[in-house]
Amino acid sequence: MGELNIYGIYVPIFLIQAVIAFVIWKFVCIGTDRLIEKDLIALPGIFNISLYLIVLWVLHWVVIQITT
Template sequence: MGELNIYGVYVPILLIQAVIAYGILKVLMKWLDRLVANDWIIMPNLFYLCIYLLLLGVVHWVCLFL
């Protein structure tokens, strides 16, 4: 990993990946909220946390191998 220097401010690469994963999660939540409303998902907060961690792993993996 490393940092990205943006106008003298060092930004960790993992922070950028976390923001990308969060953006993807917000898009997915629009579709997943329908499942929550229909009671297909019991604990939505825990479910969203797991989906976020999965997305963060995927984004990290993609950034490593591109």
């Protein structure tokens, strides 16, 4: 993918995507916390990690589709 030079500091593009995915994930967690409180999700830790990875994968796929 590459890297971005910000005032002489090289920042990987994937790191920027990970931060954006984290912000999106936090907004999605507002809705899923209700399901966790009602015990509809058995393992909330694994569910949250999986949900973050899905958001990161979708965001990475979108960025790749836009750049090619």
